[in-house]
Amino acid sequence: MSEFSYIVKTSDQGIRIDKLLVNIIDDYSRSQIKTWFDKNLVLVNDKAVKQNYKCQAEDQIQWQVPKAEPLDIVAKNIPINIVYEDEDILVINKESGMVVHPAAGHQEDTLVNALLYHCDDLSGINGVKRPGIVHRIDKDTSGLLVVAKHDLAHESLSEQLKExxxxxxxxxxxxxxxxxxxxxxxxxxxxxxxxxxxxxxxxxxxxxxxxxxxxxxxxxxxxxxxxxxxxxxxxxxxxxxxxxxxxxxxxxxxxxxxxxxxxxxxxxxxxxxxxxxxxxxxxxxxxxxxxxxxxxxxxxxxxx
Missing domain, CATH: 3.30.2350.10 (Pseudouridine synthase)
Structure with missing residues (x-):
């Protein structure tokens, strides 16, 4: 687990601590940072705080970044129909009969197994069983779904779905x-x-x-x-x-x-x-x- 710290500036005073961390940390999304508060990994002046804490000038913020949970899904060379791909997203035309992510009774030969073979990186917001999966379609339903390659893309797409x-x-x-x-x-x-x-x-x-x-x-x-x-x-x-x-x-x-x-x-x-x-x-x-x-x-x- 890695540890980091930051001294709150006068210009940061009154800002919610979760929003401040999102602004000063480039490599982690708002959703990931929220989990740190849930696990009491964010301290202000050596005391755990909630994500709605209002920062004060000269506060010393300390946070710990947990190690990534090991992925236990096997990458498999399964053909998939990629309609579009760039460094941020993929759009897949899923065939009927393919399960989107591992679940009870379907641990292998899923779209996630295929994606892990095709991609080096997928977002982790939905956990190790559903890397990259922003939304899903049923096993026997065919057609389009978008996959996020990193958490910031995932967060944006999830927000668009919500809205x-x-x-x-x-x-x-x-x-x-x-x-x-x-x-x-x-x-x-x-x-x-x-x-x-x-x-x-x-x-x-x-x-x-x-x-x-x-x-x-x-x-x-x-x-x-x-x-x-x-x-x-x-x-x-x-x-x-x-x-x-x-x-x-x-x-x-x-x-x-x-x-x-x-x-x-x-x-x-x-x-x-x-x-x-x-x-x-x-x-x-x-x-x-x-x-x-x-x-x-x-x-x-x-x-x-």
Whole structure:
């Protein structure tokens, strides 16, 4: 563990200590510095303080930087579709069937395993199990997600997500003939009280908003739709479409018993836009439907 110190200047007086440390320390993000306060690693005049402490002139600030937690995830040479890459971020077009990060039952062959093989550095804000992962998409959902190479990029992207500045749009095939062209589903999503392995619309859930738009109606049996996320709850689109009576085709958790075999839900994250965390330029990406999804859609169009 490394130790550092700083004497507060007159011009620094009255500034919150966490903000002062962010200003004087270049190599660590606000999120990382917050963890030092949680662990009582920041002292003022030899006493531990909270992150909202107001600095006084001549205060002696001492802080300790803990050693990085060793990474126990194995880097694996797994092909990934990189849509964009620079020194700060990657944008990945994830294929259906790939888990984003290690979890119970999926310790290897995840996107994180592949990223660790491809990149020397990834952000550590989400811990050793989720390096670089700013947001995720389900195992059987294909499409775009952004990965942060360092903590400052991660912090900026997370803030944009929180402020709803990241735009995410999906394409999906649902059961049933949606009668209206547009709609908004505003219903809280949380853990199901009947089955803790599932999510559900519940009063105890967190606010969740999904906008949808009909792209094409398919013989009165199915509808091809565009879904736009305003929030990003677990399984949000899948839960919301089931809630209004139009579950996703192929969805093993929330779909109908009799459905089309798509090896998972017919859901593709085709559009992603955000402000570059360092260059501050607006970035926008779109990818086409994967072949399997496109084939299912075409077969439905040809059926009676």
């Amino acid at each position: 709803k500045k990241v735009k995410r749009a999906y394409q999906a095939i649902v059961h049933g003939d949606i009668p209206h062209e547009y709609g908004t589903i505003d219903a809280p999503v949380g853990r199901s009280e009947k089955n803790r392995q599932l999510m559900d619309v519940t009063e105890k859930g967190k606010a969740a908003v999904t906008h949808f738009e009909v792209i094409e109606r398919l013989h009165g049996k199915f509808t091809f739709v565009k879904c736009m996320l305003e929030t990003g709850r677990t399984h949000q689109i899948r839960v919301h479409m089931k809630y209004i009576g139009y579950p996703l085709v192929g969805d093993p958790k929330y779909g109908q018993r009799k459905t089309i075999d798509v090896d998972g839900q017919a859901l593709h994250a085709y559009h992603l836009s955000f402000e570059h965390p360092v260059k501050k330029e607006q970035m926008e990406f779109e990818v086409p439907l994967p072949e399997k999804f496109a084939t299912v859609l075409e077969n439905i169009r040809k059926s009676n």
